[in-house]
Amino acid sequence: MHYLFAILSAFSSSVTSILGKYSFNIGASPSQILFLRFLFSFIISGIIFIFLGYKFDFKKFLLYSVLGILNYGIAAYAFFVGLQYLNPAYATVLYFTNPIFVSFFQHRLTKRKINIVNIIAVALSFVGVIIANMGERAFGNNESIIFGTLIVLFSSFVNAIFIVSVSEYIKQNESKPFESVFYTFTGVFIYYFIFVIRTNEIYTLNGRYLLSGFVLAILATFVPLTLNFFALKKLQSHTLSLIMPLELLFASILSGIFMNESFNVLKVLGLIMVGMAPIIDITGVES
Template sequence: MHFLAAILSSLSSSVTSLFGKLSYVLGATPTQILFIRFSISFIISLIIFLIFKKSFKIKYFLIFGFLGVLNYGIAAYLFFYGLNFLNPAFATVIFFTNPIFVLIFQWVFHKYKINFLSIISIFISFIGVVLANIGEANLVNDNTIIIGTLIVLGSSSLNALFITITGRRIKKINSGTIENVFYTFFGTALYYLFFSLITKELFSIKYEYLNYGFMLAIFSTFVPLTLNFFALKKLESHSLAIIMPLEIVFASLLSYLIFGEIFNIIKVLGFIFVGIAPVIENIKKIKDGENA
């Protein structure tokens, strides 16, 4: 069930680039889109928080609010900024090195014992991501590549840190998924409110931005994070990180259905690698389930 939740999270996240591009066509800036996206996500989570009559706990707000800023604030902005130097395909390859960082952080901070299947699955997943995007990479010059790569690696490592910390915290504390999601979006919404006020981009938001912002809030933000927090109750952080690149597969399938994108053999092979990586990482669990 938790494994399926992680896959459904990747499926839901796959519409991010679609609605993001449509938002940019309308003239919205990254800050404006992110502000709308997380403000709406916060409102939705607040309504659910109140419906279920949850009590506000400042300790958990400080923890998950900070984590929200770390991932959805700083890491997300670094990725968007990195796109100024790299094309989206190559930036995606760099970003999905995050399972490697997750495994390193688990080993450094939590003394997690790295097993052979985890290492193999991460390697296969990354090779799959590279193959899936190799035909689309259109690099410019070495200096640009180095700058952009370092920026996106920074985004990837912060995202990995977010997954690692939340994976451990969620298993230890008493708060449920509803509270954790609410606290995360509360902190992130405050961050982007403050940021958009400083840049004065808040005052130039147009009404037409709200439609795609709402879609991003639902399908790219609220649903994926809720499913991920639920999945992390049982899954290890690196297991979730290995499933995340499935977003590329789902996004490409949507592009095929909506825009008629053509697949080549290398890209399909990459999809296969990305798809089998989570299965390899969970072989032991699958066998244990069969023998139970």
């Protein structure tokens, strides 16, 4: 069941880059769409928090708020900025180098030895990124692609820190997924509320952005994070990070259908290599 939660989370998350790209096309900025995304996520999780009768715990709120801002305030913002320069499926390919970063951080925390299989996985992942990058350059400005690539890789790196950190806390018996989700979204909502006020972007919000923000809040935020928290009660963070790259497949299919994204041999080859790297890496973990 916990594996199914992780797979469903990957499927739900696959709409992130599609809806993000659509939001930019209708004029929304990264901070505006992220503000709406977490406004609705805060409201939805808050209703469930009250309905289940949880009592507010400031220590948990502080912990999950900090972790949430790390992932959704820094990593998500960086991803959305990079997405402005990249096609959705390619940005997703770059983002899902994060299993390699997760493996590295777990090694540092648990002192797990890195063997030759793990090294091969790291090499395969980054060679895949380079090849996919070469394929993507055929469709756009090289300088923009390089900048977007670096930004999304940074997002992937920060997300890995979040996954490993939250994995340690969510396994505690007193940790409840719906409660943790509420604290996470509350902190992130406050963060983006302050952000859009300071940048005056709250005054240029358009009603056309509401639907994208609402759907992102449900399909790309509340549902996948809740499912991940349930999955992490039993699964290790490196196992979850292995399953999440299934989003590559889902996002590529959706990009081709709804965004008419172009593909060539190099892009497809790079996508396959990045997707295979975590599978090889987990083999090294279990051997």
